[in-house]
Amino acid sequence: MTMTNELLRYFRAKEKERASETAAATQCPFCSVQCTLQLVEERIVERRRYKAVPTDNPTSNGRLCLKGMNAHQHALHPERLLFPLAKVDGRFVRVSWEEALSLIVERIISIQKEDGVDAFAVYGGGSLTNEEAYLLGKFARVALKTRHIDYNGRFCMSAAAAAMNDAFGLDRGLTNPLSDIPLAQTIILAGTNVAECQPTLMPYFYEAKKNGAFIIVVDPRETKTAALADLHLPLKPGTDTALAVGIGKVLLDEGYIDEAFVCERTVGFTEWKQHIEAVKMDEIARVTDVPAEKIRLAARKYGEAADAIVLTARGLEQQADGYAAVRHWMNVVLATGKIGRPGSGFGSITGQGNGQGGREHGQKADQLPGYRSIEHPEHRRYIANIWGISPDELPRKGVSAYEMMQKIGAGEITGLLVMGSNPVVSSPNAAFVAKALQKLKFLVVADMFLSETAELADLVLPVSSYLEDEGTVTNVEGRVCFRPAARKRPGEVKHDWEILCAIAHKLGKGRYFSFTSAEEIFNELRLASRGGKADYYGVTYERLRRERVYWPCPDAHHPGTPRLFTERFAHPDGKARFAVLPFRPEKEETDEWYPLYLTTGRVLAHYLSGTQTRRSPALSARQPEAVVEIHPRTAKRYGIGPGMLVRIETRRGAAVVRSRYNDQIREDTIFVPFHWSGLQQINNVTSDELDPHCRMPAFKRCAARVRPVVDLGRN
Structure with missing residues (x-):
């Protein structure tokens, strides 16, 4: 028996009467664009439905990608941690916050008494708000008095940050606003896959x-970004330095230098010129495996352009x-004068x-808020005064994120607090990291989920999601952005900053951590950053509720600084520095046992260690497992068919993922995304060689071999 149309209309009308809809402003928690949105909650009788509606902002102009559209799914996931968990006889049991905080303080005191104050370390994350990043740095140095603090952002921006500080005197991700991109006649995208990482x-x-721009993409494989390019340079992994040197050589030889x-x-041009003059283009072509004529074409297109951008x-x-x-x-940018306009x-x-923002305000081992140096006497005095302590009480610099893991090993x-990170998945040579963490006397992890790192913890603390945690973040352009809290916290969940304040109080340091809101923390951050390179003093919550503000912004009447270095660089003499750095091949090369280059990266549907995106049904369905991209000819050479399970081995271990043919990747190179754990965890096999200047690990190249395994998914 079927319902009549009249009955259907009647029940639909009744359903609408019983439905309600609310919308709350927030922004995507994932990449550095920080797109804004409204999360719409529709209640129909007993059911709730959610959808993300993009809203306008000056960075992404009302756009939202696949991850942003589905970010709420992890925040509302039934696996969210709702109360503290302590490990008893190998199993997690529920404990009260009072018990959890007492245990933390007891273990901090005993470990520091037994092994020294630096034996207890702090490991932060690049997704923490500015307020929480700032407070984590203060907590480590004031409450714990440890020198050992670093964060997973070491694996993100450390090479560029160190280079920009040394070359320009200031590190901000982009020296000009994104709105400059359509004005450029040539754009070079070196090692960036914007289409999947910041779509x-x-x-x-x-x-x-x-507008007629000539786009050049430098990447070992033809990504979705490279498909946009007018010129794709598929260089051998790990030879980017040589390629940049070759571009500089052509610019110098063919007269593209802006001498004025x-x-x-x-300063330093003469030394750079002498270094470049000795370079042989045939050697550059041999090292990079990019034809010299393609390198010359790229250099000419950049040199001829009246305006050009390198990203x-x-x-x-x-x-x-x-x-x-x-x-x-x-060096290429400075030699041609293509900056600051x-x-x-x-x-x-x-x-x-x-x-x-995470590195500007104190999570890095050598930095204090405002991008001050922890080793600089005047910087130490300024921050110590803001914090109400003696400069002598501030510890000295510690070590980088991976070096902390080595010290644990x-x-x-012997004690570690992890907040906003999952180093068991995100670190290089991650199998070593997992073993090292198991040696700790005490590991406490603050997370939304029982992540791979949290599973190893003695104590796990439930923290708020992006929907519940008010605060600020600093996006790809250097704009400080306000993120309101869109929902109430579930269960016994606390904000990261609340946890830090609570521990500090129990350690007897409560007078330094008497904050009752994120805004109070931000106001102290403003003072701490005042006069520093990353000056936020002129930024307030009131202002941020109206606009996103570029730093540096030294006072309330300052408009912010969209474009850097228009008249001078940030070094005391106002001049940028050329660098003479020879091409230094990585230690690990291919050989007859490990004949392929393994490189890693991201995919559109997932983010970092996958702790959040793998708990989004929509995103997980989009790409449920890791794959190895391999050229068909290479695959056939090793007996690997499409869709087969493949064992990837390096000198550190093995991972098993499914094959995906890609005839646009180099035949000597395989690519695997790093968002999965378990057998698929590719960071178990990546290299832990560190850059001597910034301690960035060599994720993007190591020697590997492949072979098929039994494909359990086939008959």
Whole structure:
């Protein structure tokens, strides 16, 4: 028996009467674009439905990608941690917050008494808000008095940050606003796959193409970004420094140098020129495996352009000589004077949601708030005064994120607080990291989920999601952005900053951590940053509720700084520095046992260690497992068919993923995304060689071999 149309209409009308809809403003928690949206909650009788509706903002102009559309799914996931968990006899049991905090303080005191104050370390994350990043740095140095603090942003921006500080005197991801991209006549994208990592930025490049821009992409494989290019340079993995040197050689030899700019605004050109003059183009072509004529074409297109932009990212930076590669691209920019004006500049596209703000305000081992140096006497005095302590009480600099793991493995660090990170999946040579963490006397993890790192913890603390945690982040352009809380916290969940304040109070340091809101923390951050390179003093919550503000912004009447270095660089003499850095091949080369280059990266549907995106049904369905992209000819050489399970081995271990043919990748190279754990965890096999300048691990190249395994998914 079927219902009549009249009955259907009647029940639909009744359903609408019982339905309600609410909308709350928030922004995507994932990449550095920080797209804004409204989360609409529709209640129909007993059911709730959610949808993300993009809203306008000056960075992504009302766009939202696949991840942003579905971010709420992880925040509302039934696996969310709702109360503290302590490990008892190998199993997690529920404990009260009072019990959890008492245990933390008891273990901190005992470990520091037994092993020294630096034996307890702090490991942060690039997704924490500015307020929480700032407070984590203060907590480590004031409450714990440890020198050992670093964060997963070390794996994101450290090469570019160190290079920009040394070359320009200031590190901000982009030296010019994104709106400059359509003004450029030539754009070089070196080691960046914007189409999958920051897809809402792609219209800037489409508009540039429409305006006649010549786009050059440097990448070992033809990504979705490379498909946009007029010229694709598929170099051998790990040879980006040599390629940048070759570009500089052509510019010098063919007369594209802006001599007036070089003379007036830089130092070190003569030494760079002498170094470049000795370079042989046939050697550059041999090392990079890119034909010399293609390198010359790229250099000429850049040199001829009245305005041009160079953008780098992790593909170039996550190498053992990533710092040198970035510095050589900066040499190219400085030699031609293409910086500090509309349509011309340099930028490193930040990966993490708050990778920029996270390092500006104290999570890095050597930095204090405002991008001050922890080793600089005046900087120490200024921050100590803000914090109400003596400069002598501030610890000195510690070590980088991976070096902290090495110290844990060696027994020098015996206690660890992890907040906003999952190093068991995100670290290089991650199998070593997992073993090292199991040696700790005490591991406490603050997370939304029982991540792979949290599973190893003695205590897990439930924290708020992006929907519940009010605060600020600093996006890819250097704009400070306010993110309101869109929902109430579930269960016994606390904000990261609340947890830090609570622990500090129990340690007897409560007078330094008497905050009752994120805004109070931000106001102290403003004071701490005042007069520093990353000056936020002129930024307030009231202002941020109206606009996104570029830093530096030294006072309330300052408009912010969209474009850097228009008249001078940030070094005391106002001049930028050329660098002479020889091409230094990575230690690990291919051989007869490991004949292929393995490189890693991201895919559109997932983000970092996958802790959040793998818990989104929509995103997980889009790409449920890791794959190895392999050229068909290479695959056939090793007996690997499409869709087969493949065992990838390096000198550190093995991973098993499914094959995907890609005839646009180099035949000597395989690519695997790093968002999965378990057998699919590719970071178990990546290289832990570190860049000597910035301690960035060499994620993007190591020697590997492949072979098929039994495909359990086939008959």
